[in-house]
Amino acid sequence: MVEPLRMTYPNGVQYQRRDDVEAMIGQLEQLPRDQLIQRMQISTPTHPDFVPPECILHFVRKSKQDNSTRQFELMYKALLARVVYAGTVPGAYHYVNGKQAITGRAAKIVESVVFAFELKLTKDRNGYLAGLDYYEVNFADSIKSLRSTARAKVDREESRNEPLSYDDDEAISSEVEKAAGAFDPQNREKIDDPVYRSALDAAISKLPAEERSVILLSRKGYQDASIDPDVITISSLLDCNDQTVRNRRKRAIGKLKKALEELE
Template identity: 45%
Template sequence: MIEPLRKYRKDGRRYERRAETTAALCLLDSLSLEQLVQRAKVRAKTDPLYLSSECLLHRIRKCKQHNSDRLFESLFRILMARVESAATLRSEIYRLPNGKIAITAFGTKVRDYVVDRFLARLIADRDGYDERLDYFEVNFSHAIASLRATAKKRAADEENRSQRLSTNDDEEVSAAVEKAAGAFDPFEVSKIDDGNYRFRLFAAIKKLPEKERHVVALLFKEYPIESNDPSKPSICKIVGCVEKTVRNRRDRAFEKLKTALSEEEIDA
């Protein structure tokens, strides 16, 4: 018999799993540990052997009743991979010039919030019973979507606060530094083609503070600081900062690179 859920709705009705979920759970009881894990590994939802996330979560919660750590660990990894995938906003994914896939700072905040909150519920349930997981056994996709919506709002609010306090995050550079940095282009074609200059430039970039180094690296890859095209990633979107902050970091970095390269030229 499948243990009923414990959480109640506001109108007094107990949460109930979908009929198809209950039917699938009854069939899973006859499977061996190995067979259950193999079913959980099926990724295509159109495959008749695909195990729904509602069923997968139920079996994970049930592991504690049988002290099956081995089964828990196997199913846990599979479920968390699904949660991370569902928590990732496709609009915040972009492709780097080297072909690798990356995610913006905003997208990372949203994904991490959802994963952390779900994991906290799972840990609490492992130690006892967390009713907050009950709705995930009813409608897993909607439950994750609800966490994701909350995460997006929190990340957006945090981004807005960051915009209002951007000068606190990175003090505005002086007019002299901005002017000097603006007249200096470390990636000038006539220079960058020279192997010796390129070697010294990259060595100087490595010595920059992490935030400045990140901006310079993105500029080198020809990402725009800001973009009105939502399909085109910008440096502001990637690092999660307003335009003014990015320009400040660029100006500071360029001034340091200019000084470092000039010193090396004198020493040579």
């Protein structure tokens, strides 16, 4: 029997997966994990072995019981592809010099959606996030809600007309290098201080979205990049190269250092 969801409606009725999803989870549980993961990587909905995202999410959540980091990473990579697909706004792509490219605004929205989802999944793996149950009921609608929130957030940020006077791939200026220095926001001598942690979290929340994402993903232990394509990295999550990740981190650390020094 498939493990039931725990979230309930205000009237006390328990959330229920769709019948087809429930049935498929039961069938997929009989497969060897390698075969299951191969099926999860099929992205064409009309393919006979296509696995709905609700099912993938179920197994990703369940994988914490298996104690297999590699299986989790492979399944999460397949799930992330579904999050990106559902989180991409209509008209997100255009052509530049004959090549398809995503618009800057659409990229920010997708990044925000992915990050919001990743935070929910992290909380679920640390315990059980009942709010994630609805994603097993209606994944598309859930991601659409995240996308709507992300779009509003991006629009607010753009309306502030905050100038970006740098290119992510350009070399970091000497001023930024000096500001970042050897400063470590996660200083072990300070991080246990709740006042310091609160101030650090507040400073991180004020960073531009691109820099904030790098810092928060770094705190969760993700690597910048890896030669192993099966390893989930910051550059793969944010769809940028490792140099861009390093540049964003240095700019972010410089700003955090300044903010925390001003507090002191």
